[in-house]
Amino acid sequence: MSSTEMRYVHAVTQALRDSMEKDPAVVLLGEDIAHAGGSFKATRGLLEAFGEGRVIDTPISEAGITSAAVGMALTGLKPVVEIMFMDFITLSMDALVNQAAKAHYMFGGQGSVPMVLRTPHGGGLSAGPQHSQCLEAWLAHIPGLKVVCPSNPQDVYSLLRASIEDPDPVMFIEHKSLYARKGVVDTAQTARIGEAxxxxxxxxxxxxxxxxxxxxxxxxxxxxxxxxxxxxxxxxxxxxxxxxxxxxxxxxxxxxxxxxxxxxxxxxxxxxxxxxxxxxxxxxxxxxxxxxxxxxxxxxxxxxxxxxxxxxxxxxxxxxxxxxx
CATH class of the missing domain: 3.40.50.920 (Rossmann fold)
Structure with missing residues (x-):
C-alpha cells in the first residue's frame, strides 16, 4: 500500500494495523474496541487480524485502563489506549500525570513509558457539555507528556505511527467531526512530533x-x-x-x-x-x-x-x- 484516498478514521485504523504488523509489542486496549470496533469504529477489523491477546476489550474504568497501560509500557509492551471521549480523561489523570509523565525522570532515565492514549475531542455534534470538551491544554501543561492533534488523514496516519514508536507517553487527540473527512494518505510518508x-x-x-x-x-x-x-x-x-x-x-x-x-x-x-x-x-x-x-x-x-x-x-x-x- 502506498498512496490512497481514505477517511480520517480509516487512516487511524491503517496506522494501528501497520504498527501492529511491524511490532508485536504493540497492543490495543479500551472499552468496546475489540468486538464492536470502537465507538467511532477506528479499531474495526483489528481483532480478527491480531486476536484477543493484542486487541483487548476492557471494563468501563478509564482509571484502570490507563493504569494498566502504564504498567504494560514499563514492562516492555507498547500499549495504545482508546478513551471513548476526551471528557472521560478526567478519570485517567492520576495514571497520566503522576505515573506516565514522571517515570522517565524519577527513574533517572533508566525506564520509559512508550504508550499512546488516543481520544476524540471537540463539539459540533450537539453532544453537550460532557462529550464536547477540548482539554488538551491540561495535558500540554504536564512535563513528560507529548500532545499531538492532527487535522487531516495524512497527518493522522504519519503522526500516529510516530507516536507509537516514540519512547515517551503521547496523548493523541482526534476530532469527532473529522472522522468522515477524506484525504490522500501515503503510508510511506513520515512525520515528526513537534514539527508544524x-x-x-x-x-x-x-x-x-x-x-x-x-x-x-x-x-x-x-x-x-x-x-x-x-x-x-x-x-x-x-x-x-x-x-x-x-x-x-x-x-x-x-x-x-x-x-x-x-x-x-x-x-x-x-x-x-x-x-x-x-x-x-x-x-x-x-x-x-x-x-x-x-x-x-x-x-x-x-x-x-x-x-x-x-x-x-x-x-x-x-x-x-x-x-x-
Missing part, C-alpha cells in the same frame, strides 16, 4: 491553529483571498512540543498573527503562543496578536447555542480584519 506545517502560504497575516480549526482557517483564508488579503495558515500538528521556530518565522513575513483553537480561550494553548510571541517576536509585530476560541462556559447541548459557542469562519475573518485595521 504551512497549510497555506501568505504575506498579510498568520493564522496559528491545529486540529479541526485548521479547516475553518483554510475556509476563512479562501474568503479573504477574494478580498485581496493573503493569509498564511500554520498547522501546529502537535502542541507539546510546539514548533515555535515555524511560528516565529511566519510572523517575520506577515508581522501579524491570530491564534485559533476550539478549546476555551481562558488559560488555553493560545495564551502560551501569544506570550511566546510577546517574549521572542515582539519586534516583528505590527499589531496585537488576537485569539479566536470558545467562551468561558460549558459547551451547550442546543445546536443553535452551539453555533454561537464554536469557532466559525466569520469569527476568524473578523479577527483578521481587526489585526489588519
Amino acid at each position: 506545517s504551512i497549510a497555506r502560504a501568505g504575506r498579510d497575516v498568520t493564522l496559528i491553529t491545529y486540529g479541526a480549526t485548521v479547516n475553518v482557517c483554510m475556509q476563512a483564508a479562501d474568503k479573504l483571498a477574494a478580498q485581496g488579503v493573503e493569509v498564511e495558515v500554520v498547522d501546529l500538528r502537535s502542541i507539546q512540543p510546539w514548533d515555535k521556530a515555524t511560528v516565529l518565522e511566519s510572523l517575520s513575513r506577515t508581522h501579524r498573527a491570530v491564534v485559533v483553537h476550539e478549546a476555551v480561550q481562558a488559560f488555553g494553548v493560545g495564551a502560551e503562543i501569544v506570550a511566546t510571541i510577546a517574549d521572542e517576536g515582539f519586534d516583528e509585530l505590527d499589531a496585537p496578536v488576537l485569539r479566536v476560541a470558545a467562551p468561558f462556559m460549558p459547551a451547550p447541548f442546543s445546536s443553535s447555542l452551539e453555533e454561537g459557542y464554536t469557532v466559525t469562519v466569520e469569527r476568524v475573518i473578523e479577527a483578521v480584519g481587526k489585526t489588519l485595521a
